Amino acid sequence: MFEINYSTKLLGIIGKNISYTLSPAIHNYSFQKLGINAVYLAFDLDETKFERLTSSLLELGKGFNVTIPYKEKIIKYLDKVDFTAEKIGAVNTIKEKEGYNTDYLALKTILNETGYYDSIIFGSGGAAKAISFAIAEEGFKVYIYDRKKEKGEKLVEYIKSKGYKAKVVENCSIEYGIIANATPDPSFIPEHCIKGNIAIDFVYTPVITTFLDKARKNGMKDVNGLKILVRQALEAQKIWFGKTVNEDEVVNFLYARKLVR
Structure with a gap:
């Protein structure tokens, strides 16, 4: 020391x-x-x-x-x-x-490692913002799901103002490669939405959140907040x-x- x-x-x-x-x-x-x-x-x-x-x-x-x-x-x-x-x-x-913004830099490398970019993001705060741009810059449309639709719409409009594609969704009618949780634990993500290849959670206490536990049980790989x-x-x-x-x-x-x- x-x-x-x-x-x-x-x-x-x-x-x-x-x-x-x-x-x-x-x-x-x-x-x-x-x-x-x-x-x-x-x-x-x-x-x-x-x-x-x-x-x-x-x-x-x-x-x-x-x-x-x-x-x-x-x-x-x-x-x-x-x-x-x-x-x-x-x-x-x-x-x-x-x-x-090293949140963005970290997420770029993590997304590259997963090999998936088609994603739905739950939440619309700072973490959601960082991963949205990491995804959008790869040419993929960003899908935002927020219980407060107006907050989701505000983030979508901001992303679109920078020249990228984004959309608010209100259901999980299709399957995405990545499900990203940018909300507190336990998250509000509906059980039927936890399907896909990779689950990402920004919460690191606990490391295995309720969301990640459900994702694992559904056969998904995960990236934890830690x-x-x-x-x-x-x-x-x-x-x-x-x-x-x-x-x-x-x-x-x-x-x-x-x-x-």
Whole structure:
């Protein structure tokens, strides 16, 4: 473990009500393994503190991750936003006041590994947004299912405004290669909709959600939220330092420390 000193780089995660976050464990473990003199902290800010402290944090720190509810609000504090993050309209990784979206980068690699892109996405928040663009950029139409139809329609219109194909659906009348859950556990996904080849869930506590358990019982392969979390964290490390650790090693560390179940 490095001694914190004058040369120690400051990094962290900015969000609200983030006592659950595994990001400090992932990154501090990784920095130690990589021999990087850096410390990663959690900055749990309500809206008032966010407005007062964000500019100062960005001046002081080497880099940050950003989570709910600030992935869009953070953009006005940045000097530059890369092309993809600007198109998505959300930033979750910052290096020296430049914004990126490593949720998207992680999902691109995961989708490539599955070999499937025809998907239905349940939910319309930030996670749904990231996977929607990862799918749409491959030329596939994005199908959004949200209990609040107006929220789904808003996401669909945003995707279409960027030149991609998207549609709100209200049933599961056809089978998709990927069923992606971007809602809390237990999800609202109807039982008859859990059919296809791959089930993706963004929730990582628990690792095997109710949705993934049902998908497995229906013979589907799955990608859990822990894999997505770790993958996007490693993409952030590449942006900050140009190197990263082994993904399986990080996952094994989290299990060994009983930080996930």
